[in-house]
Amino acid sequence: MGIGWRLAMQSALYGPEGFFVRPSSGPADHFRTSVHASPMFARALAGLVERVDAALGRPERFDLVDVGAGRGELLTAIGPVLPADLAARVRPTAVEAAPRPAGLDERIGWRRDVPEAVTGLLIATEWLDNVPLDVVETDEDGRLRKVLVDRQTGVETPGGPADPAEVFWAARWWPGPGRVEIGATRDAAWADAVTRVRRGAALCVDYGHRRDERPPLGTLTGFRAGRQVPPVPDGRCDVTAHVAMDSVALGSGIPYELVRQREALRALGVSGGRPPLELADRDPLAYLRALSGAGEGAELTSETGLGAHWWLWQPVGIELPLV
Known part of the structure; x- marks a missing residue:
């Protein structure tokens, strides 16, 4: 039955x-997200953390919350690329149903539910598509x-x-x-997460439709x-469905921007453009590094791949456009 x-x-x-709580393997073993595709994604989000921090007036504590954190890959990657002063004030917290993975940086908090009060940035990268419906x-x-x-x-x-x-x-x-x-469960889940942000911003990154x-x-x-x-x-495979992003966006009643990932990342300095050929003559190693970065940037901004993901951006108590 x-x-x-x-x-x-x-x-x-x-x-x-369940698929997401088994300790033997993580989501990265089964599907590829922007977090796993390139460190450029984490660096771009680190830049976004800096912008939110400045808009908040550089508070003594900056909450960085990753909902649906997998095995903590995104928080692990963001921390080392933040400026030292900001890194000292950031309190990273992973929200995930799975047990805390062995070897995770002890500075990263681990919990099953979103903190009650967040001052900083709340991120959910490919979380809502796994909220049951x-x-x-x-x-x-x-x-x-x-x-x-x-x-x-x-x-x-x-x-x-x-x-x-x-x-x-x-x-x-x-x-x-x-x-x-029926996307009502996703609407409710995101609205609940956003209401935990007292000041700062919430960012949802996911594949979806309008x-x-x-x-x-x-x-x-x-x-x-x-x-x-x-x-x-x-329980042996990921079960996922695209997100009705416009419904989710209106659920919390907070003003929002809804743009494609390719637009958002380009606004944060990620480009898939090839480096100039003259760089190859002047500095071949630098050219090869830039070429590799261009390939990763192209994957993150591809119109038919990761670049087609939606970014739902909702500032709370600050004026900070995404693009």
């Missing part, structure tokens, strides 16, 4: 034997019905009528016939060992 996708994802990802489909009479799934096989079957709240969300954010991934570009067949899928696989919710 099948169950709703939200409960299936919750068990498969965060249950006792329910899936509904339009039946032959035009009504929305729940989609149930077998946790061991991934086989789907039609369920009962969608809840009124699901119908309401779909009518506002994902209208039309077909398959609908109302005028919803995919009629949905986006639910799986990843294992670097390959896309069927989304079987048995």
